[in-house]
Amino acid sequence: MKIVILDDHSLFSQGLGEILKDNFERVDIVIYNSIDELTQQNLDYNSCDLLISDIELPGEDIFVFLNYVKSNFPKLPILVISMHNKLSVIRRCKELNIEGYILKDDHNLIIKVVKELTNGGEYYSPKVLKTLNILSIKENVLTPKEEQIITLVANGKSNQEIADELFISYNTIKTHRKNISRKLQVYTVADLIKYYYENYL
């Protein structure tokens, strides 16, 4: 089994290599510090069983590289091990169909994930999945305060009356109403009231 590790922190990559050697038999570990080094050495991707990569390599765009590998050697599984539990990064990995994503402190998962991926599976650690879940959160279009405002508008209150009732300044009410119109794409009071009756009654 041949595993390629791409990480600029040699302490980490060597440690990881040791751990893998301890846990797997006949494992061949190749370590690169940068994409530059990797491409210069003409690595035969087809002979590899797993590519373990960091996400942050100084001065290099890892996603371009990962995209290249993914589109040319779709069979080679990639495991991203990163310090970053960042939604934007995880989402991009997900979009590139990268098979695995764990955090650097998910140490107890490393053996499990390597096994999973070399067997053709996928693995995102629970913490990573939690972050990815943010994408599925749906927020209401209107905040409670905005709901209060359109309720009062529907009840025929003027901006000044709404301001007095909600203890907000007149100008803020105006801004809120502008914002509500923008979000709902509703630009007349009549349409706003219509929206209120359709959605809140």
Add this chain to the structure above:
Amino acid sequence: MKRVLLIIVLIISFVLCNAKDINIYGTLDEIDIAPYCLEFIDKTNELNVFEVKNENWKELEGSLDFGSVKYVQWIKFNISNNTDGEIKKVLFIPYNHIHKIDLFIFSGDSLLSIGKQGTMRNDSSLRFNSGHSFNLDLKSCQKYTIVIKYNHLYRPLRASTFLISPSRFEEINWQNHRLLWFWRGAFLFAIIISLIIYFFVGLRLFLYYFILNAGIGIFMASQLGDYFIFFNVDSTDISTLVEFGGAIMVTFFFPLFLNTLVKIRERNKLVWNIMYGFIYFMIVIFVVNIFPQMRMGIVQYYSHIYIIIVATFVFLLQLIFLFRSVFYKDINAIVLFIVYCFYVGTVLLNITLPNLGFMPGNPFVYNSLLIISLIEIFTFMILMGREALNVYKDRAVLKKKEEQHQHEMMLSIIKAQEEERDRVGRTLHDSIGGSLAIIKQNLRDEDKNIKRILSKTISVVRSLSHGLVSPMVKQDEFQDELKELCYMFNSSRLKMHCYFNNWPEIESEEITTHLYRITQELIQNALKHSNARNVYFQFIGEDGTASLFYEDDGIGFNYDENDNKGLGLRNIRNRLSIMNGTLTIDSSLGGYGTTMILEIKL
């Protein structure tokens, strides 16, 4: 001194003075009779008119005379009327400040009448005439001898004397009078305005202008006899001192005033310093003259002469300075030079040349001075206005520059802060965090305690570095980053909400980073102070503006109180001002929550 001066005058002047009789034909309206006068100096100061009349009279040396030194001066004219009818004339001496004048009219040896005037006499006619006038009735085919006794308290005096027809005298006197009052009005207006402008603008120019004109006013008032009008007392004694004061003010501040408009001092350093040496000595002389014992003596006479010479020297020097500055292509200098030439020309035509005898004298010598003073007032007002406008423009430019500078300072401070945070955060995250992870990995299972501590340490390092590392949010990551940032703080106590609507793609990483930091700050504030259960972030874009709505249902805060205290809010304000954004805060201590609206133009 007097002799030297007179010799100079005589060399220049080649007009011969023949002490002949003045024939009145009644045709001329105005005759300067100074060239016809005879002079006698009474060194005993005790002779009466009858004794004097038979003394040895001499012709006046030249037409210009600085008067007696310490003796009473007598002047005599012989006038004859060769016509058939009676002729009425006014004998006019165009100087107000003469202490005592006694006028005796003789026909042959018999004394016909005596006229007594002068400031000592507290004569009300002075107030309207700006000079001393005596009516003469000249009968047909008669010869008259007019003897005038001057007592002018050491004050140099020109013996200008005119014969004028009564109608012409009346006419010109009133013209003169109107002009004088107009000049007084314009003059007061100019000095009051310049003083007011000085207090508001704080430009030295206006102060100099004020003092310069106040000096001219004091000088003129002393010459014209204004003190009699205002105080209704004889003030000859003090008015000499006041005249000195006025002359010194003018001489001292005129170059300073010009220097604010044209760079005279810089271009003529040596001459300037020498000139001011003489001017400072004028002040010393003034101080000496404050003591009545000194003033009422020969000192006053020489002080007068010194001041006249230095003032003339200074004024002519300014003309040369201005002429030199014209070559520096200084617009102010050109305008001033022209006005100044006009000024000097008028003085030359009306005072100097008649005094030297090249031209007939003018009995209303102050009129031309007043007119030129008016021209001076208005020209300088225009120049000063121009100068003040320039200063205002400069100030506006300076203010703008300062604002820009402040903006840049803030920018660089925030940038440096960001870089430093980033560096520390990255080191924490990459080196320390990474190494700790490896150490933890390689620990034996027995070291559970250490492992637990290490896990805690790692999570502290991560959350710390998370806050520190500059997000440098790329436009396509902005929504992800901000959502993550918000939801990271979700807990059972606090529910975070994050909503994006029509959010524009912001290309500037600087702006996205600022927005990230601002959001971070708002969350920190919410956590620390608001006691809110829900926090709503809305990122709304429309028509080139990006707005961030922050709402919470917490206890609120009194915004004014926190205006300068809260570091967090100040940080937000600074960042917004860099982006030219606005912040509206709507909150009060009433438990109605807080609303903040941040808007930036893209």
